[in-house]
Amino acid sequence: MTSYATPPISPFLLTLDASNATLEPQGSTLVRRMSDLGGLFADVPAWERAVADGDPIVYTVVSSPVPEIPRELPQSVTTIHPGTIGGEFWMTKGHQHPDPQGEIYLGLGGCGGLLLFDGERTEWLEITPGVVGYIPPGWAHRSVNIGDEPYRFLAVYPGSAGHDYGWVLKHGMGLRARKSDSQVELVPFTPTELG
Numbered sequence: 001m002t003s004y005a006t007p008p009i010s011p012f013l014l015t016l017d018a019s020n021a022t023l024e025p026q027g028s029t030l031v032r033r034m035s036d037l038g039g040l041f042a043d044v045p046a047w048e049r050a051v052a053d054g055d056p057i058v059y060t061v062v063s064s065p066v067p068e069i070p071r072e073l074p075q076s077v078t079t080i081h082p083g084t085i086g087g088e089f090w091m092t093k094g095h096q097h098p099d100p101q102g103e104i105y106l107g108l109g110g111c112g113g114l115l116l117f118d119g120e121r122t123e124w125l126e127i128t129p130g131v132v133g134y135i136p137p138g139w140a141h142r143s144v145n146i147g148d149e150p151y152r153f154l155a156v157y158p159g160s161a162g163h164d165y166g167w168v169l170k171h172g173m174g175l176r177a178r179k180s181d182s183q184v185e186l187v188p189f190t191p192t193e194l195g
């Protein structure tokens with residue numbers, strides 16, 4: 001018999017409503033407003049105006065009840081609302097896994113970009129419904145809504161991977177995703193942006 005440091009949860013079915021971004025049963029919900037994204041957008045005055053002008057919800061993350069502990073495999077559904085700040089698409093904070101482990105994102109609705117950065121190389125993958133993006137161990141990752149409707153995706157990740165948001169503030173993500181003539185324009189971070 002396998003021994004566990006913590007009692008494992010029992011098998012269960014998870015029902016996913018992709019159009020409403022709900023899970024049943026459902027665990028916690030994380031809400032990120034514009035004010036939670038300080039230091040991430042290039043146009044700081046535009047970000048400050050957005051915070052002052054209603055501080056909108058940029059994205060939410062609905063989790064299943066599976067806990068973030070070793071050996072478990074939690075799931076969550078993220079919804080990023082459409083918008084831009086100084087021409088830069090609304091996005092998640094982005095994070096690195098302190099314990100380098102892989103993750104998958106399955107597109108559920110809308111159109112998004114998956115920005116990956118390993119400290120040297122940057123990759124950009126576009127995610128549409130039914131498409132899976134694979135995040136290898138050691139790659140920081142950020143999701144971006146590049147469409148005009150909510151972008152939704154299912155994430156499945158090892159429970160012990162963790163979330164290091166400070167890594168992205170320190171190292172950036174290599175590229176920024178900007179809206180240009182209804183297209184996605186990828187622009188390099190400047191050295192001054194990284195302090």
Ligand SMILES: [Fe+2]
Nearest residue numbers: 097103141157
């Ligand atoms: Fe992750």
